[in-house]
Amino acid sequence: MKARLYEIHNSDCSASILMRTMTKSNIRLQDSALQIVRVLKQTARANELAVQQFTAQLLNTRALEGSTLQQITEVENELSLLQGKYPAPVSRDTLFFTMPLPALAEAGVPFQLLGRRPDIRQAALELEAAKADVAAARAAFYPSLSLTPYMGFLSSMA
Numbered sequence: 001m002k003a004r005l006y007e008i009h010n011s012d013c014s015a016s017i018l019m020r021t022m023t024k025s026n027i028r029l030q031d032s033a034l035q036i037v038r039v040l041k042q043t044a045r046a047n048e049l050a051v052q053q054f055t056a057q058l059l060n061t062r063a064l065e066g067s068t069l070q071q072i073t074e075v076e077n078e079l080s081l082l083q084g085k086y087p088a089p090v091s092r093d094t095l096f097f098t099m100p101l102p103a104l105a106e107a108g109v110p111f112q113l114l115g116r117r118p119d120i121r122q123a124a125l126e127l128e129a130a131k132a133d134v135a136a137a138r139a140a141f142y143p144s145l146s147l148t149p150y151m152g153f154l155s156s157m158a
Helices: 002-021 024-042 048-082 094-098 111-116 118-141
Strands: none
Touching (some): 024 048, 111 118
16 A cells, blocks of 8 residues: 555656646647648648657647546545545645655664565575485485384295
């Protein structure tokens, strides 16, 4: 769930950057540039390829804003469903994401903490099992003598 909240935060950041940098005036500028290229095409100074490129750029700018907002809505709905609620906007605390990081980060992890990890435990047990298998294989090379409580007779007919 924390990963989803982090994903919403990233989407919010990209949406706010998009909102600031690609405002309506930017779209208007791209639209006027498209009109200029169309006029240049009519006067044979530009070709249809240039018109299509400007059109694609304008449509891409309009679609980028919508896709980011749609992604935010999808993650919010997913978080609501994980919480057992109906899909709704998720309230976010911006204070959590703007907190400064600690100045000093300690390097390394104590040995005891590593020993508690399940993957480390599994690897240690597999290593011990492999050592036991090697010891059993070495012991199988030596001759063995087994004593049982049973007794037998060998009969020989002469």
